[in-house]
Each structure stands twice: as C-alpha cells, then as structure tokens.
Amino acid sequence: xxxxxHKYINMKKIIAQKEIDVxxxxxxxxxxxxxxxxxKELAAEKDITLTDRHWEVIEYLQEKQRNEEPLSIRGIKKxxxxxxxxxxxxxxxxxxKVSTLIAGIPKPKSCI
Amino acid sequence: MGETKVKKMLFxxxxxxxxxxxxxxxxxxGARMEGIEAEIFFTFFGLEAVQKKKLEHLHVATVGNPAxxxxxxxxxxxxxxAFATKxxxxxxxxxxxxxxxxxxxxxxxxxxxxxxxxxAVDMFHLEREDFIDELDxxxxxGDFYARADQEGTHLLxx
Numbered sequence: 001x002x003x004x005x006h007k008y009i010n011m012k013k014i015i016a017q018k019e020i021d022v023x024x025x026x027x028x029x030x031x032x033x034x035x036x037x038x039x040k041e042l043a044a045e046k047d048i049t050l051t052d053r054h055w056e057v058i059e060y061l062q063e064k065q066r067n068e069e070p071l072s073i074r075g076i077k078k079x080x081x082x083x084x085x086x087x088x089x090x091x092x093x094x095x096x097k098v099s100t101l102i103a104g105i106p107k108p109k110s111c112i
Numbered sequence: 113m114g115e116t117k118v119k120k121m122l123f124x125x126x127x128x129x130x131x132x133x134x135x136x137x138x139x140x141x142g143a144r145m146e147g148i149e150a151e152i153f154f155t156f157f158g159l160e161a162v163q164k165k166k167l168e169h170l171h172v173a174t175v176g177n178p179a180x181x182x183x184x185x186x187x188x189x190x191x192x193x194a195f196a197t198k199x200x201x202x203x204x205x206x207x208x209x210x211x212x213x214x215x216x217x218x219x220x221x222x223x224x225x226x227x228x229x230x231x232a233v234d235m236f237h238l239e240r241e242d243f244i245d246e247l248d249x250x251x252x253x254g255d256f257y258a259r260a261d262q263e264g265t266h267l268l269x270x
Contacts, residue, residue: 112138
C-alpha cells in the first residue's frame, strides 16, 4: 500500500482486544487488522456512535482506498453517497480526518 | 503531533485576482477539514469572488507580478492575462481544485461563513441580489471583529 513509502512511527495499540499497529496519529498501518469492532472502538474514542449512515460512508471510503483513488472533500460532494453538510455532522472535528481514521485507512494527503 | 492551538481562522479577502481567491479558499477549507472554524470577509476587489456574474471570470495578475517571469510590458498585451488564467485553471483542474463557484458551495456546506463588507458593497453600488445565495450577510468590519469570539482566533488579510 501507498502509505508504506512514508516513514511512520509504528506503535502498538489494543483495540477491541486485538493488538493493532498504528502510526503516531493513531491511523492503522495495516488495513488487514481492521474489522467493524475495531472501527466501533476507534469511533467511540472520538465520541461517535456509528449508525447505518456512518457505515455507508466508511464503506465508500474503503472502496476508494482499495481502488487507490485519492480522497478529497470535492470527491465527497460528487460521491452520491453523502453531501458535505451531512458529512460534517456525522464526523465532527474534521470529517475526512476522523472518518478515515475510523475506516482504518490512511489520512488523506491532499490540501483540498 | 500535538493538538493545534488554532481554533478559528478569520480571513479578509481584499483582492479580486484568482490566485488570491484560491489562497483564501484553500486555507479556509483546510481549516474546516482540520476541525477549525473559518469565516471569510470579502472587501473591495475581493467582492468580485462572491458576485454571481463575476466569480467565474477572475483572472491571474500578469502585470506587476514578478513571479510570472514575463516582462511587465508583455503582461499588459491583449489576451496575455486571459491566456495565463486559462493555463492556471488547467493546472488547478489537474489537482482537482474546484472552480470558484463550486469552491464557494463547498465552503458554505462545510460551515465556513461568507460575509460581504458593507462599506465596499455601498461603494461599488451593489445589492444583495448581485451576490451568491451562500453569502451569509453584509456586515461591517466591526461586526467581523466581533466574530473573533474565542481563544485561538486568528485573522489573516489577503
């Protein structure tokens, strides 16, 4: 995966009774270690209780990541899955940053 | 990386060139994406960026801009500014930068407040209907300062 070209500090963290490798910002380093329970616990750390709408967005983000398509707020607008207003209300405090963390995928590098 | 101390960014956009509008928009959007509040106050020529009829016609400044690396005399020739603008827009599209109108929609949907400067609006004899629907209001600079209502607020003039 693309993220491995960046030098990350590899840290271990116990999430949902599993030992997970994360970077210094808490992003998973290996998507293979992610499952829904891990996602739920990462969300809880951000005071978010995941609803069906959250899961739809998370699945969309993971699919984008699988296809190696870069994520951006403009992409969210065009996604047909969610609009920007709802995206901000589902994932407060920086929606792309927070949602990718929960989804177990790297933090987007784009400035837009 | 620690938590940022910046909680709110207030931008004043005073210029009507495309590069300055994008500077303000990218920084405001970037703030929202980091969970930082953002607001933009459009004044003087910056008002062009929120006028329905003008916002898609902003140009890059080719005269008096040494970073263009073309002689100033050349920059003033007919068509040069339009050409440079076209080239810049093409490059920005490659980076998936939205055009001005779409960018304003994104900012508004993201919770970034957009304000018109009352003094400049009066000076240019503009009306509310000249502006995009997303404009949150026409206010004075004093009103805008009052928006700096929390610790960690920063104000930036562009």
